[in-house]
Amino acid sequence: MFSRFIKFTKKQHQSKGHMKKYFDYASQTPTDSRVLKVVQNASSKLFYNPGALYSNGVISSKILKDSRNKIASVLSDKSLNSVHPNEIIFTSGGTESNNIAIQGVVDKWYENKNYEYSEKPHIIISEIEHPAIYNVVESLKKQNKITFSKIKINNDGLIDLQNLKDQLLENKNTILVSIILVNNEIGSIQPIRDIASIVRKARGSGLYPLLQSDACQAVNYLAMPFDRMGVDLVSYDASKFYGPKAIGFLYIKRNTPINPVYFGGDQEYGMRPGTENLPAIVGMVKALEIIFQEKEKEIKRLYKLQQYIFSKIEKMKNVTINGSTLQEKRIVNNINICFPGNDSEFLLFKMDKLGYEVSTGTTCQNKKEDSRSISVQALGGDCAGSSLRISFGRFTTMGQVRGLVSAISKI
Numbered sequence: 001m002f003s004r005f006i007k008f009t010k011k012q013h014q015s016k017g018h019m020k021k022y023f024d025y026a027s028q029t030p031t032d033s034r035v036l037k038v039v040q041n042a043s044s045k046l047f048y049n050p051g052a053l054y055s056n057g058v059i060s061s062k063i064l065k066d067s068r069n070k071i072a073s074v075l076s077d078k079s080l081n082s083v084h085p086n087e088i089i090f091t092s093g094g095t096e097s098n099n100i101a102i103q104g105v106v107d108k109w110y111e112n113k114n115y116e117y118s119e120k121p122h123i124i125i126s127e128i129e130h131p132a133i134y135n136v137v138e139s140l141k142k143q144n145k146i147t148f149s150k151i152k153i154n155n156d157g158l159i160d161l162q163n164l165k166d167q168l169l170e171n172k173n174t175i176l177v178s179i180i181l182v183n184n185e186i187g188s189i190q191p192i193r194d195i196a197s198i199v200r201k202a203r204g205s206g207l208y209p210l211l212q213s214d215a216c217q218a219v220n221y222l223a224m225p226f227d228r229m230g231v232d233l234v235s236y237d238a239s240k241f242y243g244p245k246a247i248g249f250l251y252i253k254r255n256t257p258i259n260p261v262y263f264g265g266d267q268e269y270g271m272r273p274g275t276e277n278l279p280a281i282v283g284m285v286k287a288l289e290i291i292f293q294e295k296e297k298e299i300k301r302l303y304k305l306q307q308y309i310f311s312k313i314e315k316m317k318n319v320t321i322n323g324s325t326l327q328e329k330r331i332v333n334n335i336n337i338c339f340p341g342n343d344s345e346f347l348l349f350k351m352d353k354l355g356y357e358v359s360t361g362t363t364c365q366n367k368k369e370d371s372r373s374i375s376v377q378a379l380g381g382d383c384a385g386s387s388l389r390i391s392f393g394r395f396t397t398m399g400q401v402r403g404l405v406s407a408i409s410k411i
Helices: 002-014 033-045 055-076 094-112 131-142 161-170 192-203 278-313 344-353 374-378 398-410
Strands: 088-091 122-126 147-151 174-178 210-214 233-237 248-252 334-338 387-391
Touching (some): 033 278, 055 088, 055 278, 088 094, 094 131, 094 174, 094 210, 094 233, 094 248, 122 131, 131 147, 147 161, 161 174, 174 192, 278 334, 278 398, 334 374, 344 387
Parallel strands (some): 122 174, 174 210
Antiparallel strands (some): 088 248, 233 248, 334 387
16 A cells, blocks of 8 residues: 555656646755665665674764764864864754753753742743744643743844843843744744844853754755854754755754753763664765755755745735745745735645645644644734745756746636
8 A cells, every 4th residue: 555655646746747846845855866875875784783882883883973073064164163073962853852952951950950949940932933942842831840931023034132132131030042043934034143142141151041043944045153153052954954854963062051851871972862873864964965065056046936936926916925035034945925815725725736735834733723824923914824835945946936936826
């Protein structure tokens, strides 16, 4: 049955004249063929446990170490050694990385404080955080471990920096500020350096507050100089940058007060127990290296596609653009449009019937009864349940984009 499904799906996507056009890169990116070759080769030759003491286990351990070194080198970029190998923790992806970061910081705070401490720690997030952040914070609040507040955003989807300053002054017990670097629904790029400056000033000579960022959507299209970003914890997901699925990593700056939240082994410096998925890790390294080699050229190419779509949509009646159209405020592969008075899911199904795969917003929310866009709702207006997210990438062509615009005009 499964093989029949694979054949049907392949035929559905590839048959001439009936090819599905994929415009949901923000949800998952196709795994690059160059990455697949690395993963397949590693799967057949690197199946050994890196913790084993015999020779092949030692070789696997060296490759694991080399992979960590390469990621640190890629992230350091021109600022040599600004990221250290022991600051890279391999995880199953962005959601797990966010969980480890937030829960680990809270747990460490309680370890250092008396449990009877009168004032619970406070966390500040934006009002457009991914569920992988918001749901973790909400769960900690229900467990009576923290309080939290949200920062407002403006019409471009950017946080109000003055509101952040005010909240830090109001909540002296803030231990963590968590801001998504690039929003997964409307593509807004947060001013992370300005945010870091505000957080550092509030921290003074103490340990808190820390700054954590979900950067899963940012890797492909933003320069990320760690020595100037000023972050303490950053989450990554390989499935967002053409790597293998179910693999990612968490950057934890040296001396960050954090505890492990899983137990069972001493892998990943004790932060994430369990035998490392070496084939997926080397595949992720390859994907990351390709991204940084091709980033500049790809940004220019996708910017042209994005601006073409914007120019066509702006001429359409009864269709509006959610968020900014400026490159410095929005990631180049994201477009979010509103069809006032229409239902998002109905529009999605109509687009799918026309051969175009788009999204209504955060894919993690799609199976809930109310799949309204969290970020579009925060922008104000009545577009939260009437919008579509269009995201494209490495394998998107101008021909596909022209077809997409035609399909949008039809619905």
